[in-house]
Amino acid sequence: MLSLRSDHFIAADWHLLLCKPNQNHIACHNLSRTGFDVFMPLHSVERRRRGRVRWESAPVFKGYIFVSAGQGAGQWHKLRSMPGVVQLIGFGRRAPALVPAGVVAGLMERCDANGLLQTDKDFMTGERIRITSGPFADFVATIEHVDVERRVHVLLDLLGSKTRVAVDPARVIHAV
Template structure:
């Protein structure tokens, strides 16, 4: 059994993987979970690690070439001249391990949410407690803190705050 690189049609990686698995062909789609801002809210988004590519394990390349090539979602099998692109088993296993680890870390380090209490870890307000009132892009937030008996808004990087 050898792993081959399969080129998919645009944004059809999941469809190609499912259709290959329905034909009893082992397929692997490495994915990564990211947090992105959609409609002003932070949401977890799972995307392909290599957009446009998946990996298929075949025992008979010549016999299954046309079966894979005609699968819905598949554009072609990647080749270098007439030689198909292969991937070592160890690399696939390492990608599966990294894939699982990345998803676990993404869940553990979920981004702060509006209304959450945080501690400021650097700058002139270091040590102050604040409340997140708004998310500002993918890496900053606006916090409300009490300074000299007044409520003050400040824009901070996520790396400069810690959940309390």
């Protein structure tokens, strides 16, 4: 994994690469081994298996990774035959399209050392929040507590009774 705080990586020219379905990690591994710099921001997702809930890291942009030439400059043709790679995003036969520098730099600044995207919101017990997406979108609720895995637990008024619900912090904003 590359050091995301390095000025070299933040200032590099980044491009977007399309990966085969569910093969982001394979593409990242192979590109890193051949001298390309790769950046795949991750976020925590809730997975349900056999009735149990687990939190796992998953790519923020499913199917895509950011790639910079690094030591592999001039070797873009190698990308097509790499395991896990479909194509480098570009315009026709010209050079690969550049991702705006501010986009990648902003993502890198919000990631921890493992590439996990950190939320920029600190929620406190008793605050009023609004859920922005999911089955409870646009509900306004009061935070009951925030657990160690940073899930926000709220009490929702559903059909006249209070129901406890755990919500991903990325899906809530402070209510006005």
